[in-house]
Structures are given as structure tokens and as C-alpha cells.
Amino acid sequence: MRASSRTAAFPKPGSPYLLLLPTFTSNSRSPSRSYKEAFMEPIPKPLFxxxxxTFLAGGGCFLIGLVFFLLEGDMPFFTLSILLFLFSCGKGILSFLQVKKKTYTVLEGTCTDVRMNLPGGTQDLCLTDADGNEHCLxxxxxxKIRAGYSYRFYFRDSDGISPGRNPLLKKALLTDxxxxxxxx
Structure with a gap:
């Protein structure tokens, strides 16, 4: 983007009015990215x-419902499959917008400890990030998480809830x- 002739006619450098107007050269970009640039960025593999x-599950439900409707005339099953298809499309679109707007948190680090919880079907792990902070999840x-390997975790942003210094609340927010x- 180039500076317009109106911008060039303003006072000389050092004037307080010059600080209010942004100047652009042919090599600089505007501060906000265009929609096309944001849309064309690659999606991280786990989120993709x-x-x-999500989209395949909804499409599969619709196709199975359609087949049963055509073969058996089962209208209630077809109606439910259409509803599942619509809800999965809605969830997929909302997730896509969340990914494109980058409203998720990325936590990178090395796994230092993994403990299996027998009754719950879960595992506790400790992750140390590049700054030396330890996060328990x-x-x-x-x-399949192994100790000593580096991982990148993607979390949905939790708006409105601040864990503060409570490690149990922070652990619950990261897990959910x-x-x-x-x-x-």
C-alpha cells in the first residue's frame, strides 16, 4: 500500500501531527490481515x-438415513439423520471459524511425567514448556503420550473463567x- 499524495503534503518530520497518520511504503503491509490471507493459512493437523x-460423521449419518428412507420408507429415522447432519455441520462450521480466527490456545512443551489412572480411563501428565513452567493435564x-517427547496441545479458549492461582481449576479448564x- 502506498502513501497517498494527501499524506505527503502534511508537515515535516518532527511535527506532532505526523504521529497521528500511518505511513505506508510499497514493502509494508497493513496492520490488519485481509480475509483472504487469514483464510489461506494452513490449519494445524489435529484441528483439521x-x-x-465432524463433517464426515454428519455426512455418513445423512447417507445412512437416506438409504434407509429409500429402501424401507423410514421417515423418522431419516428425519433424525437430517438433524444429526445439520448439527454436525453447525458444529463443524463453528469449529472452522474458531480455527480460522485463532481463538484457541497452543501449549508446547516436553512431557516429563505420565501416570495412568486405572479407574477413569485417563492419564495424568506433566508438561514443561520452553520457559520452564510446568503444566499438569x-x-x-x-x-498416546510418552515421557521425554515434545508435544503441542491445542485448547479451546475458555472465556469468562479465570483460574487465577488455583491449579485444580486450571487443570480442569485445560482438560475439558x-x-x-x-x-x-
Whole structure:
């Protein structure tokens, strides 16, 4: 973006009015990104997988309901499959917007400890980030986490709830809002 001729006609450098107007050169970008630039950024792999599975589950429910409707004439089942399809599309669109707006938190670090919880089907893990801060999480056993490896965790932002210095509340917020995990 180039400076307009109106901007060039303003007072000389050092004038207080010059600080109010942004100046652009041909190599600088505007402070806000365009919608096209934000749309074309790659989606992190775990979040893309989650989006894809959400849309595929809804599409699969719709197709199964359609087949049963055409073969058996089962209208209630078809209606329920349409509702599942619409709700999964809604969830997928909201998740897509959340990913594109980057309203999620990324936590990177090295796993220092993993403990299996026998009755609950979960595992406790401690993660040390680059600054040396330790974060304790509880996640499901479906995620294969090993001590000594670096991981990147994606969490949904929890608006309105501030854990403060309470480690149990912070642990609960991180656990409930887990979107995906990837090994670095």
C-alpha cells in the first residue's frame, strides 16, 4: 500500500501531527490481515482432522438415513439423520471459524511425567514448556503420550473463567477444552 499524495503534503518530520497518520511504503503491509490471507493459512493437523471427522460423521449419518428412507420408507429415522447432519455441520462450521480466527490456545512443551489412572480411563501428565513452567493435564487414554517427547496441545479458549492461582481449576479448564495433540 502506498502513501497517498494527501499524506505527503502534511508537515515535516518532527511535527506532532505526523504521529497521528500511518505511513505506508510499497514493502509494508497493513496492520490488519485481509480475509483472504487469514483464510489461506494452513490449519494445524489435529484441528483439521477434527474438522474432517465432524463433517464426515454428519455426512455418513445423512447417507445412512437416506438409504434407509429409500429402501424401507423410514421417515423418522431419516428425519433424525437430517438433524444429526445439520448439527454436525453447525458444529463443524463453528469449529472452522474458531480455527480460522485463532481463538484457541497452543501449549508446547516436553512431557516429563505420565501416570495412568486405572479407574477413569485417563492419564495424568506433566508438561514443561520452553520457559520452564510446568503444566499438569488430565487427558484420555486414546492419546498416546510418552515421557521425554515434545508435544503441542491445542485448547479451546475458555472465556469468562479465570483460574487465577488455583491449579485444580486450571487443570480442569485445560482438560475439558482439549481440541487436539500432535508430537513435535
Amino acid at each position: 482432522r477434527r474438522l474432517l471427522l 488430565v487427558i484420555g487414554k486414546d492419546h 477444552n482439549l481440541l487436539g495433540v500432535e508430537e513435535i
